[in-house]
Structure formats: C-alpha cells, structure tokens
Ligand SMILES: NC(=O)C1=CN([C@@H]2O[C@H](COP(=O)(O)OP(=O)(O)OC[C@H]3O[C@@H](n4cnc5c(N)ncnc54)[C@H](OP(=O)(O)O)[C@@H]3O)[C@@H](O)[C@H]2O)[C@H](O)CC1
C-alpha cells in the first residue's frame with residue numbers, strides 16, 4: 389500500500405537509515421543538504437545559546453555532517469556576539485560540511501589550547517560506524533574534562549544510533565543531547581540514554597512514512613460506559629501460586645487499572661487478602677481449568693508468585709490453554725520455555741509476555757532465536773516467533789507486536805528499580821487487556837501508567853506504594 393509522506397511527528401523514532409531516507413525525500417523534492425544543515429545547526433544553536441547564556445563556547449567538529457552542524461552552530465553564536473571557538477578534529481570531508489566551514493569566520497584553535505565553559509560535541513553523529521579510539525577519543529575526553537557543561541549534537545560522539553551501544557571507552561556525561569530531525573533509537577535505549585540529563589528535539593522539516601516506531605505517550609483512558617457493570621468493565625483472573633505477596637500486588641494494580649473485577653485464583657489458603665478482592669481456591673470446589681472456563685473472564689494473568697515446580701507448570705499450562713487473552717510474567721516466562729511447542733503455538737487469543745533481559749535471553753533460546761541485534765530488533769523477532777506482544781522491560785522498556793509495531797517508553801524514574809514493581813506492571817497490563825481487548829494498546833498503556841505511578845509516588849518507595857499510586861496515574865490519563 390502506498391502512503392502519503394507526512395512530517396516527522398515529535399513522537400516518532402527513526403533509525404539511521406530511515407532518517408537518511410527522510411533527508412533524501414526532502415532533497416528529491418528540491419531542498420539541498422546545505423539548507424537542512426542550516427536548519428539543524430541554527431535550531432541547535434538556540435539551545436546552546438540558552439545553556440551558555442554568554443559564557444565561552446567551544447565547538448568540536450568532526451569530518452562529516454555532524455561536524456558541519458558544528459560550523460553552523462559556531463557561526464550562529466558568533467553572529468550573536470557570543471565568545472566562541474572551534475576545534476576541527478579532522479578537516480571537513482562532505483560538501484555540506486566544507487561549505488558550512490567556509491561560512492564560519494570565527495577562531496579555530498588547537499584542541500590543546502581550547503578551554504571554555506560549554507563544550508558542543510559535533511565530532512560524530514549518526515554516521516559513526518566504528519569505535520572512537522586514539523587521538524580522537526583522547527581529544528573528546530580532554531575537552532570534556534576542561535569544560536563545565538557539555539552538549540551533544542544529535543548524539544554523543546561514541547553512541548551507535550540504532551542500538552544505543554557505546555563505541556568509545558568512558559563516554560562523557562552530557563547536560564543536554566539535542567536530537568536533530570527525529571528521535572533515534574539511541575535516544576531511548578540504554579546504555580546511551582544514561583549519558584545525558586536532558587534531551588531535546590529540533591525539527592528540521594523532514595517527511596517520513598506514517599507508522600513506524602513511536603514513543604509511548606499519555607494514553608487517553610475513557611471512563612466506563614454509562615451502562616457498565618463489573619463484568620462488562622473487564623474481569624481479570626489472577627492465577628496465583630505459593631507466593632501470595634506478588635499475586636496480591638498484581639491484583640491490586642489490576643483492580644486500580646480500570647478493570648471492574650479481579651478474581652484471585654489461589655493455590656493455597658490466603659491470609660491478609662484485602663476485603664475488596666475476591667479470592668477463590670482453585671483447586672478447591674473447582675479445578676483451575678474449570679475456574680478458568682468462565683467465559684466472562686476478559687484477561688488472565690499468570691506468573692507473579694507462581695513458582696517453578698510441577699504445580700506451577702500445571703497452572704501455567706491451564707492458563708495457556710484456557711483461550712482467554714493472557715499475560716505471562718515472571719516465573720510463567722521461565723516455564724513457557726519448557727512448555728510443549730504445540731501448547732505455545734496453538735493459541736489464537738491475545739498474548740502478552742513481559743520479559744526482563746534475562747528472561748528475554750532464555751525465551752529467545754527456547755524459540756531458537758539468535759538473540760543478536762539491537763533490543764528493538766530482538767523484541768520484534770521474539771514477538772513474531774511467539775505470536776505475542778512483548779514488553780521488553782528494563783531501564784529502556786519497549787513494546788513490540790507480532791505485526792511489527794514498536795513503541796519505546798520515555799525515560800522513567802530510576803526508583804522503579806525495586807522488587808515487586810514487575811508484579812505491578814503485570815497487573816496493570818492484565819487490567820488494560822481486560823478493558824481494551826487489544827494487547828499492544830494494553831501493553832503501552834500499562835507501561836505509561838506504571839512510569840506515571842512511579843513519578844507520582846516520588847522518591848524511594850515500595851511496590852505496594854507504587855500499586856496504590858496507579859489510582860493517581862489513572863486520573864492523569866482520564
Ligand atoms: N538528520 C538530518 O536530517 C540531518 C543531519 N545532519 C547531521 O549529519 C549527521 C550525520 O552525518 P554523516 O556525515 O552521515 O556522519 P557523521 O558526521 O556522524 O560522521 C561520518 C564521518 O565520520 C567518519 N567516522 C565514522 N566513525 C568514525 C570513527 N569511529 N572514527 C573516525 N572516523 C569515523 C566517517 O568516515 P569513514 O572513514 O567511515 O568514511 C565519516 O567521514 C547527523 O548526525 C546530523 O548531525 C545534517 O546536518 C543534515 C540534516
């Protein structure tokens with residue numbers, strides 16, 4: 389199907405190749421690289437101007453178009469009367485960079501002499517294709533150390549655009565990273581994204597195809613319909629194992645995440661369940677498969693507190709075979725690797741998997757995948773093989789669908805790195821799945837609500853406190 393190109397949206401994430409395509413489109417339509425470089429450089433200079441507020445600026449330029457942007461930034465600041473000097477690590481090598489260099493009329497100094505308050509790093513951008521070593525690496529380190537503040541243009545020089553991997557020893561830390569034209573995967577992937585405090589996007593007027601990878605934004609959650617009742621709002625069945633705490637946490641966030649009814653299917657007698665949670669022993673009066681055959685169930689969650697013994701495996705298989713939309717988390721992901729291939733692939737209903745890095749690697753192995761490539765590519769691959777939406781968790785959580793949709797979580801509070809927060813995310817995912825019936829939408833909504841709940845809980849917290857904040861996060865999305 390042929391799509392009309394459209395302007396790159398502020399929540400789109402483009403790979404280096406997609407960005408080159410976008411530039412090429414503009415050039416085919418008659419805009420030259422010089423014009424694009426002027427837009428990029430002048431846009432970035434606005435931010436540098438604000439940060440430096442009159443203090444001396446050093447611009448470090450490499451040989452490519454990232455360096456070219458640097459000449460434009462330096463000239464823009466010079467025209468405004470800013471004290472600026474430029475270090476040419478290598479001479480400009482592209483036509484656009486040569487032209488930008490010829491238009492710069494300020495001082496060019498040796499790296500050894502350069503000192504100032506703000507360093508603007510234009511050594512390499514999306515064209516970095518190997519490790520930064522030797523003189524260039526030393527130059528970046530020394531100049532970084534000699535300036536109080538550092539600004540990276542497009543990306544810090546030493547970051548691989550599509551993977552977020554570091555291609556330099558000891559990449560400096562930056563105050564600001566200014567993305568040009570579009571966000572790239574490295575802007576939302578670790579370890580790169582731990583290397584700046586803030587990131588900003590400068591539009592340079594490129595078009596791209598609609599669709600493609602996105603940042604996860606605030607969802608728009610509708611209030612229940614006027615004629616809603618508890619079943620119509622979504623019944624979540626939580627298949628619990630011997631560790632009740634995790635199941636209770638997940639149930640609590642499922643209850644606060646918009647579903648109308650959460651039923652905890654307990655394996656063992658449960659003490660300390662809150663009064664507003666329905667607990668059913670299964671097996672008890674009913675076996676677990678019988679309890680799961682209730683066709684009012686809108687989503688099943690299995691994994692938090694499940695354990696990994698033979699009973700856990702039977703419970704996971706009951707969940708896998710019940711046919712309802714399903715979220716598998718934690719221990720259930722480990723058990724999924726052992727499940728019969730037929731059990732795993734016979735499912736037709738929506739399935740969401742929530743692996744962290746270790747679980748992801750193990751799942752890849754059991755699905756016969758290489759585990760090589762960038763995190764987004766690996767998640768897409770696993771999603772396709774498993775026929776599941778994958779929430780690839782971490783400090784750089786992303787969501788991939790079997791059909792190729794990809795959504796990145798914007799940076800979330802590092803306070804989330806505490807035990808039990810995964811159970812809260814799993815509960816939220818099941819809740820949104822019960823309400824929406826759409827696994828990709830449910831996963832992205834849950835990821836956003838989870839991070840928002842963390843922001844609203846403030847600094848150091850426990851998972852139980854996070855679960856309570858799901859209520860505030862829901863209010864923020866109504
Ligand atoms: N996004 C846009 O639409 C625009 C972006 N612009 C800016 O352009 C850069 C990308 O520019 P590009 O010229 O493709 O690449 P770089 O400037 O990042 O660097 C390429 C040159 O660097 C050499 N290289 C690469 N890695 C190393 C290394 N580790 N050590 C030494 N040299 C390296 C490479 O040389 P080769 O030997 O591989 O040929 C290139 O010479 C983008 O990031 C934006 O900042 C434009 O302003 C236009 C609009």
Ligand SMILES: [K+]
Nearest residue numbers: 509512541543
């Ligand atoms: K750079």
